[in-house]
Amino acid sequence: MKVFILGGDGFCGWPTALHLSRQGHDITILDNLSRRHIDNELECESLTPIQPMGIRLAIWQQLTQKTIHFELMDIAKEYLRLLDLFRNQQPDAVVHFAEQRAAPYSMKSPRHKIYTVDNNLNATHNVLCAIVESGLDIHVVHLGTMGVYGYTSHGLKIPEGYLDVKIPDDNGQHIESRILYPASPGSIYHMTKTQDALFFQFYNKNDQVRVTDLHQGVVWGTNTDETLLDERLINRFDYDGDYGTVLNRFLMQAAIEYPLTVYGTGGQTRAFIHIRDTVRCIELALLNSPNSGDPVHIFNQVTETHKVRDLAKLVSDMTGINIQTIENPRLEVAENELEVSNEKFLALGLNPTTLSQGLLEEVKDIAKKYAYRCDNSKILPKSKWRK
Ligand code: NAD
Ligand code: USQ
Secondary structure, X not given: OEEEEEOOOOOOHHHHHHHHHHOOOEEEEEEOOHHHHHHHHHOXXXXXXXXXXXXXXXXXXXXXXXXXXXXXXXXXXXHHHHHHHHHHHOOOEEEEOOOOOOHHHHOOOHHHHHHHHHHHHHHHHHHHHHHHHHOOOOEEEEEEEHHHOOOOOOOOOEOOOEEEEEEEOOOOOEEEEEEEOOOOOOOHHHHHHHHHHHHHHXXXXXXXXXXXXXXXXXXXXXXXXOHHHOHHHOOOOOOOOOOOOHHHHHHHHHHOOOOEEEEOOOEOEEEEEEHHXXXXXXXXXXXXXXXXXXXXXXXXXXXXXXXXXXXXXHHHHHHOOOEEEEOOOOOOOOEOOOOEOOHHHHHOOOOOXXXXXXXXXXXXXXXXXXXXHOOHHHOOOOOOOOO
16 A cells, blocks of 8 residues: 555654554654654653664665655645645555644644644645545545543443534424534644644545544654664654653653652543554554545544552552642543543454553653653743643
């Protein structure tokens, strides 16, 4: 299969590109390296030493004799180049990771809000618009987020994208309908993902674009079988207050003996998935594409759910590092339950990596090994949801 990986220099995109290349797919990465520029802006780097794209690709070629192509381009701004690439290369599928993905970064200031909206919505819309204009039947696999559903407990297992409802009519009867699960974003970033979902509904209905939208939970872990082949292929590991996600932050904090930063009560329940399972899920989504005329396929790409304070306790018990409670910089429900349906990927053969299998390895092989690269002044959160 010929596959374009949009955002293929990022945390999820890079290991996905390697995994699919190893499986024999013809891969082209499109990325504007904006995430590396944001590192410069925030004056903070990945804990792991990531190599420039040219070195990454040369090492991959040397080790596997497989070529991954690279186009340095801004998907949100270079519509005509994107269209030309579709026409000339005729990919079978596009995996779309190319968005500003940090909720705290999206809430930093008006400039960051505007950038996140401009970048994410234009990127997604350009992809869909160019597919229609090209006349090609390109399958779009998009990385959405569990955060589109919101975190208010309704005592309901969150279904995979759609909700079957009965709406009372004027005659006391009920009309049955299937609707998108009501959107309830908790940040500007999460809001852009709920808007992406509407773009998909429209282009699917109007132009029969085939779309798979993957509502992914918080990703943890660093390496996959492919990134482990050589240290110069290592994946990025964000730990700072804007881009670091909760479990990876706790692991890194434990490694440098920094009390674990639980926001608020830690009663927030979130869904999680290991990066190894992310790349497998993308492969499964590509191999099981919707048929022409199918509605947008939506999968919940998650393997387990946990409360933040339970994760902190797990890491603390494993390492002996204390937990600190920090006033929550975000506006979010302090305590919530979360039950999520993830049957579709399990039915396709996903065999999840659980926390109990991978945690210790992360602390030892990544967090402790690269702890010397950590800048402690970047750990505490600086972005706030309200002034
Ligand atoms: P990342 O920031 O590490 O990677 C995103 C990549 O996209 C970067 O390399 C960046 O340079 C590129 N990019 C951004 N805007 C672009 C543009 N306009 N043109 C070209 N390239 C552009 O993020 P990630 O963690 O790899 O996340 C990838 C996707 O998965 C995101 O859409 C995110 O919303 C989703 N996701 C991530 C997580 C997570 O925990 N990391 C969880 C759920 C969903
Ligand atoms: N949290 C802490 N301490 C920390 C960091 C976070 O208690 O040091 C808490 C947050 O308050 C939040 C939870 O942990 O309640 C998760 O925060 P996070 O930063 O790990 O994840 P989030 O902001 O939700 O975003 C991440 C990715 C995003 C993706 C999302 C999936 O950055 O791209 O969409 O996870 S989900 O959360 O399922 O929507």
